[in-house]
Amino acid sequence: MPKNDVAVVGIGQTKFRSKRRDVNIPEMIYEAAKMALDDAKIEPKDIDAIIIGNMDHFEGINFSELWCGIDAAPGYLKPVVKVATGGTTGSSLAICGYYNVASGIYNKVLVIGWEKLNEGGATTGIITAFDPVWERPSLAGALGPLALMANTYAAKYGITPEQAAKVTVKNRSNAANNPFAHLQMPNITVDYVMSSQMISYPLRLHDCCPQSEGACAIIYANEEETKKVTDNPAWIQSVATAHYYTFGTDTIMFDLPSAAIASKEAYRKAGIKDPVKDLDVAEIYEPTSWSELSWTESLGFCKSGEGGKILDEGITQMGGELPVNPSGGVLSTNPIGATALVRVAEAAIQVMGRGGKRQVPDVEKALSMGFGGSLWTEILILGKEPKR
Amino acid sequence: MSKRKDKEKVFEIKWKTDLPYRYSIGKLAVKFFEELKNNKKILGSKCPKCGKVHFPPRGVCADCLVEMTLDDMVDLSPRGTLAGFTVVNYPFVDPNTGGMRPFPYGYAIFKLDGADTYTMHFLDEIDHTKMRVGQRVEAVFKEERQGNIDDIPYFRIIKEEE
Numbered sequence: 001m002p003k004n005d006v007a008v009v010g011i012g013q014t015k016f017r018s019k020r021r022d023v024n025i026p027e028m029i030y031e032a033a034k035m036a037l038d039d040a041k042i043e044p045k046d047i048d049a050i051i052i053g054n055m056d057h058f059e060g061i062n063f064s065e066l067w068c069g070i071d072a073a074p075g076y077l078k079p080v081v082k083v084a085t086g087g088t089t090g091s092s093l094a095i096c097g098y099y100n101v102a103s104g105i106y107n108k109v110l111v112i113g114w115e116k117l118n119e120g121g122a123t124t125g126i127i128t129a130f131d132p133v134w135e136r137p138s139l140a141g142a143l144g145p146l147a148l149m150a151n152t153y154a155a156k157y158g159i160t161p162e163q164a165a166k167v168t169v170k171n172r173s174n175a176a177n178n179p180f181a182h183l184q185m186p187n188i189t190v191d192y193v194m195s196s197q198m199i200s201y202p203l204r205l206h207d208c209c210p211q212s213e214g215a216c217a218i219i220y221a222n223e224e225e226t227k228k229v230t231d232n233p234a235w236i237q238s239v240a241t242a243h244y245y246t247f248g249t250d251t252i253m254f255d256l257p258s259a260a261i262a263s264k265e266a267y268r269k270a271g272i273k274d275p276v277k278d279l280d281v282a283e284i285y286e287p288t289s290w291s292e293l294s295w296t297e298s299l300g301f302c303k304s305g306e307g308g309k310i311l312d313e314g315i316t317q318m319g320g321e322l323p324v325n326p327s328g329g330v331l332s333t334n335p336i337g338a339t340a341l342v343r344v345a346e347a348a349i350q351v352m353g354r355g356g357k358r359q360v361p362d363v364e365k366a367l368s369m370g371f372g373g374s375l376w377t378e379i380l381i382l383g384k385e386p387k388r
Numbered sequence: 389m390s391k392r393k394d395k396e397k398v399f400e401i402k403w404k405t406d407l408p409y410r411y412s413i414g415k416l417a418v419k420f421f422e423e424l425k426n427n428k429k430i431l432g433s434k435c436p437k438c439g440k441v442h443f444p445p446r447g448v449c450a451d452c453l454v455e456m457t458l459d460d461m462v463d464l465s466p467r468g469t470l471a472g473f474t475v476v477n478y479p480f481v482d483p484n485t486g487g488m489r490p491f492p493y494g495y496a497i498f499k500l501d502g503a504d505t506y507t508m509h510f511l512d513e514i515d516h517t518k519m520r521v522g523q524r525v526e527a528v529f530k531e532e533r534q535g536n537i538d539d540i541p542y543f544r545i546i547k548e549e550e
Contacts, residue, residue: 021398121480121481123478123481124480124481125483127482127483131444132409132411133411133417133537134417134444134537135508136482136483136484137484137510138493138495138509138510140476140478140480140489140495141480143476143478144474144495145508147474147476148473148474148495148496148497148508151472151473151521152471152472152497155472155520155521197477198475198477199477199478200474200475200476200477201474201475201477201516202516245450246442246446246450247505249497249505249507249508250442250505252497
């Protein structure tokens with residue numbers, strides 16, 4: 001059991017774009033860190049430790065926490081820990097920061113995820129994250145394997161490209177309500193998605209997430225410190241992590257077994273019996289339109305093969321019983337090291353009721369999910385009350 | 389997309405770097421590539437505890453945390469069954485060569501006969517309408533083999549009676 005209850009008390013994120021050539025990495029990190037500190041109305045001196053992360057080899061750099069985490073973060077004369085776990089980097093950061101406060105080691109921790117993808121090659125970088133002898137030769141970064149997943153999923157359940165396209169339409173039109181989202185497309189149509197270029201069958205361009213630049217920061221506090229800074233925190237009710245494989249294709253993995261395992265554990269810890277009824281909103285990590293259909297099934301929102309059905313029934317739409325990705329999700333914004341932390345930040349924003357046009361009414365409990373290249377899943381459940 | 393009104397001033401410093409690496413491939417992989425080069429054989433590794441046959445061969449069974457040695461390597465069929473496929477149709481730099489990976493190319497996830505895990509490799513097909521889940525595939529071996537994965541440049545789709 002955690003020693004302390006932990007809440008999100010401050011949030012910062014940059015406006016995500018395909019390129020941020022106007023700033024270097026520390027300057028971009030500073031924007032999110034300063035915004036989170038201002039949001040919590042605290043000073044750098046009030047922060048006990050910094051947890052920072054990105055995927056260095058995507059930018060062709062290394063040890064970036066040493067030159068980006070010290071002044072901009074701000075980690076001067078503080079403990080600075082770097083976390084890098086691929087797509088899950090942001091959720092690993094969030095869980096690592098949570099552990100540091102829940103354990104009683106620190107009272108207040110600043111967590112920062114960032115990526116500046118346009119400065120390197122994400123596909124090339126992702127390939128280097130896999131076995132150099134067996135996997136690299138044919139691996140095509142993230143989209144190739146995600147295409148295989150979509151293809152096996154479609155073959156098993158008879159899912160159509162049109163059903164997948166509806167996910168992009170939902171998420172990118174949601175993004176138009178989120179001032180921080182990268183791709184905001186209020187008038188996007190199914191035809192537009194389905195007539196875009198075939199990138200890797202069955203994935204078309206608009207079935208795929210973009211590459212974004214930007215940073216996200218959240219501040220955690222224990223119960224005592226939370227009371228001092230805000231009367232509207234978002235409490236972490238449970239966290240869970242599940243890993244799955246040795247080689248990426250050891251199993252047929254379209255349904256992301258780690259998502260089922262991690263979500264069940266997170267639901268149990270947070271006292272959630274029926275996720276659709278007990279959760280009010282979900283910010284999931286959907287790198288492609290097809291993955292949202294499949295993984296809402298793995299998260300227990302519906303039966304296998306019915307991801308498209310709950311979308312058509314409006315359950316996962318804004319105004320539905322369990323809106324999925326009011327922020328626009330990963331299909332709209334994907335700064336890799338920040339992507340899963342944005343899910344946590346957006347879940348916190350929903351719990352705090354600060355979502356503006358993207359706000360879901362009366363959110364008591366929110367789910368956030370991180371997905372990583374090693375086919376692992378991390379879940380955080382946030383709520384208006386600490387789970388005790 | 390909205391046009392940015394004030395054009396960003398671009399100041400770039402460009403350079404190009406070679407970053408050579410060398411990797412130890414592991415005991416089982418050495419045997420695998422020797423057999424591939426000399427005898428056109430494809431070997432997997434069988435867990436001495438649970439009997440699961442892994443391909444690619446590896447030193448530890450993740451289910452049992454039991455070591456697999458050269459004695460646990462078993463012959464696999466060069467044929468298998470397609471579970472999923474795609475045609476990669478986008479440009480990127482291949483970190484193993486430093487140059488652009490040629491595209492489009494077909495690649496697939498399939499299970500070799502005799503293996504319990506799936507694997508992925510190139511397919512000799514770039515028309516997705518000619519592929520379907522459940523098709524049979526077969527390894528194509530180079531005549532002049534070097535002892536690396538390129539000795540099987542791709543799998544080809546076959547009719548079972550071939």
